[in-house]
Amino acid sequence: MTFFDILDILGTIAFAISGALSAMNRKLDLFGIFIIAFVTAIGGGTVRDILIGNTPVSWMQNTLNIYLIGGATTFSIIFRNKLNYLKTSLFLFDTIGLGIFTIIGVEAGIQANLQPIVSVALGAMTGCFGGVIRDILCNEIPVIFRKEIYATASIAGGICFMIMHSLSIHQNITYIGTTLFIILIRLLVVKYQITLPMFYIKSKTSS
Amino acid sequence: MTFFDILDILGTIAFAISGALSAMNRKLDLFGIFIIAFVTAIGGGTVRDILIGNTPVSWMQNTLNIYLIGGATTFSIIFRNKLNYLKTSLFLFDTIGLGIFTIIGVEAGIQANLQPIVSVALGAMTGCFGGVIRDILCNEIPVIFRKEIYATASIAGGICFMIMHSLSIHQNITYIGTTLFIILIRLLVVKYQITLPMFYIKSKTSS
Amino acid sequence: MTFFDILDILGTIAFAISGALSAMNRKLDLFGIFIIAFVTAIGGGTVRDILIGNTPVSWMQNTLNIYLIGGATTFSIIFRNKLNYLKTSLFLFDTIGLGIFTIIGVEAGIQANLQPIVSVALGAMTGCFGGVIRDILCNEIPVIFRKEIYATASIAGGICFMIMHSLSIHQNITYIGTTLFIILIRLLVVKYQITLPMFYIKSKTSS
Numbered sequence: 001m002t003f004f005d006i007l008d009i010l011g012t013i014a015f016a017i018s019g020a021l022s023a024m025n026r027k028l029d030l031f032g033i034f035i036i037a038f039v040t041a042i043g044g045g046t047v048r049d050i051l052i053g054n055t056p057v058s059w060m061q062n063t064l065n066i067y068l069i070g071g072a073t074t075f076s077i078i079f080r081n082k083l084n085y086l087k088t089s090l091f092l093f094d095t096i097g098l099g100i101f102t103i104i105g106v107e108a109g110i111q112a113n114l115q116p117i118v119s120v121a122l123g124a125m126t127g128c129f130g131g132v133i134r135d136i137l138c139n140e141i142p143v144i145f146r147k148e149i150y151a152t153a154s155i156a157g158g159i160c161f162m163i164m165h166s167l168s169i170h171q172n173i174t175y176i177g178t179t180l181f182i183i184l185i186r187l188l189v190v191k192y193q194i195t196l197p198m199f200y201i202k203s204k205t206s207s
Numbered sequence: 208m209t210f211f212d213i214l215d216i217l218g219t220i221a222f223a224i225s226g227a228l229s230a231m232n233r234k235l236d237l238f239g240i241f242i243i244a245f246v247t248a249i250g251g252g253t254v255r256d257i258l259i260g261n262t263p264v265s266w267m268q269n270t271l272n273i274y275l276i277g278g279a280t281t282f283s284i285i286f287r288n289k290l291n292y293l294k295t296s297l298f299l300f301d302t303i304g305l306g307i308f309t310i311i312g313v314e315a316g317i318q319a320n321l322q323p324i325v326s327v328a329l330g331a332m333t334g335c336f337g338g339v340i341r342d343i344l345c346n347e348i349p350v351i352f353r354k355e356i357y358a359t360a361s362i363a364g365g366i367c368f369m370i371m372h373s374l375s376i377h378q379n380i381t382y383i384g385t386t387l388f389i390i391l392i393r394l395l396v397v398k399y400q401i402t403l404p405m406f407y408i409k410s411k412t413s414s
Numbered sequence: 415m416t417f418f419d420i421l422d423i424l425g426t427i428a429f430a431i432s433g434a435l436s437a438m439n440r441k442l443d444l445f446g447i448f449i450i451a452f453v454t455a456i457g458g459g460t461v462r463d464i465l466i467g468n469t470p471v472s473w474m475q476n477t478l479n480i481y482l483i484g485g486a487t488t489f490s491i492i493f494r495n496k497l498n499y500l501k502t503s504l505f506l507f508d509t510i511g512l513g514i515f516t517i518i519g520v521e522a523g524i525q526a527n528l529q530p531i532v533s534v535a536l537g538a539m540t541g542c543f544g545g546v547i548r549d550i551l552c553n554e555i556p557v558i559f560r561k562e563i564y565a566t567a568s569i570a571g572g573i574c575f576m577i578m579h580s581l582s583i584h585q586n587i588t589y590i591g592t593t594l595f596i597i598l599i600r601l602l603v604v605k606y607q608i609t610l611p612m613f614y615i616k617s618k619t620s621s
Contacts, residue, residue, distance in 0.1 A: 053469025055260025262467025
């Protein structure tokens with residue numbers, strides 16, 4: 001088991017917990033909780049595998065993740081009140097998942113010999129799409145279009161990863177450095193309520 | 208034409224009718240009715256084919272299904288008032304589709320040498336995703352998150368299929384037995400209004 | 415660079431502009447504008463590539479489109495007030511994209527040796543799915559279910575393409591002729607407010 005595999009496990013657990021808590025907040029039933037946890041944890045990787053043609057997709061070839069998600073969801077249901085009370089650490093779970101899954105996606109792009117800009121896009125999709133599919137299934141506006149600059153942190157991290165990679169820095173340092181970089185950006189963004197600029201179209205009556 | 212092919216045809220027709228009736232209830236126009244019928248009937252199989260890498264996906268290789276869906280939709284439009292009056296039999300159409308498509312998905316997983324738990328998941332996706340995509344396109348909360356324990360019946364049927372398969376029971380008996388099992392579960396669930404447990408997170412004011 | 419490639423570039427730019435304007439109308443932030451422009455421009459082609467198994471999908475192999483979308487989106491942001499004022503030409507951008515992407519999809523189906531009816535369906539998906547995914551991400555009812563007979567124009571164009579193709583008319587003439595045919599249909603439909611018939615199900619109280 002490589003360092004990469006360990007990161008994959010941590011990211012899967014983090015996203016499964018965030019998905020389960022999210023589903024309980026939406027008052028879904030037992031099945032709904034497991035489905036949302038599952039989708040949040042494997043959605044990004046599934047989209048990545050489909051886009052690059054890596055089929056059967058990863059979670060079908062490696063069933064470890066299915067058991068991890070089942071365990072993490074059960075854990076979330078049992079300790080739901082304790083976990084939610086620690087709202088900051090829940091936010092952290094989601095952010096850890098975003099950071100880890102972004103680098104896994106970028107790495108997959110590099111392995112598939114895709115160009116740097118495509119690898120960065122693949123990393124952002126791997127990091128963000130679990131949450132996007134979760135929100136679409138729940139009929140909400142996806143997380144990436146809400147205020148927190150979710151995907152922007154992921155893209156910035158992907159660019160950071162490509163730079164460190166091109167400088168031939170040791171792989172594990174690149175992994176950890178990029179993950180922490182993404183987590184840091186998201187924390188700063190939320191703490192200082194940084195938002196991206198918006199561009200309105202003037203209505204005709206005023207022009 | 209094998210027994211398996213006949214089941215595939217029956218499932219496709221059943222889902223196309225349920226999709227068409229659903230679209231007419233939502234007051235979509237002629238094109239919308241055909242699209243929703245088509246998506247409901249082929250959505251699950253398409254997701255299955257994409258996940259296991261069976262491309263071009265089935266309905267592109269076997270155009271029979273396209274004509275079947277067209278015929279079933281036309282039939283539904285002509286007899287729309289009669290069909291809807293028989294609301295029970297409509298519910299039955301959808302349930303028949305669920306039962307048949309679940310076993311087709313599980314069988315596809317077994318053929319692709321996937322592990323039992325993955326095959327069961329694939330069966331549930333094949334059975335449920337047509338309805339999920341239909342609901343997403345119509346901007347509604349997907350059927351699997353509403354009250355009827357839709358997907359749970361599918362998963363229970365998948366497990367039943369795997370057990371019968373491992374006992375080397377004759378294939379056709381496994382197909383019919385599992386399909387009837389899924390239909391039975393769903394009928395019982397609706398008749399006795401069985402629901403899965405829900406887990407609420409205590410709000411902070413009460414803790 | 416063939417005539418086909420030029421059409422692909424024009425279609426991508428047209429859809430990116432329509433996506434960016436659409437996102438600004440929905441008051442998304444800078445990142446949201448780029449994402450929606452990107453999804454609108456590459457969504458249809460991505461679905462097409464996934465369905466026929468052409469992976470990694472096109473935009474991953476040819477990064478030119480990514481830069482084109484970036485440029486077109488930046489252009490749209492800078493000239494947003496001027497572009498919106500020309501609402502007719504915006505509608506035209508979207509219609510041009512629909513026309514071009516439809517024929518690209520049909521051509522892809524022919525290249526993959528799919529049957530005519532499947533190629534037409536593939537063309538309609540390539541033309542329409544960018545807009546569908548854009549609308550799903552924004553939590554709106556997809557464009558194809560609203561009034562404008564969007565997809566019907568695309569399907570009619572696909573059939574027109576197959577007829578011209580079977581008559582061995584020169585490729586480029588087929589491309590241009592079909593694209594103009596689709597644009598013409600959509601313009602006429604909007605101008606004369608043509609709608610497809612609807613079929614209501616009688617409510618039980620009245621039967």
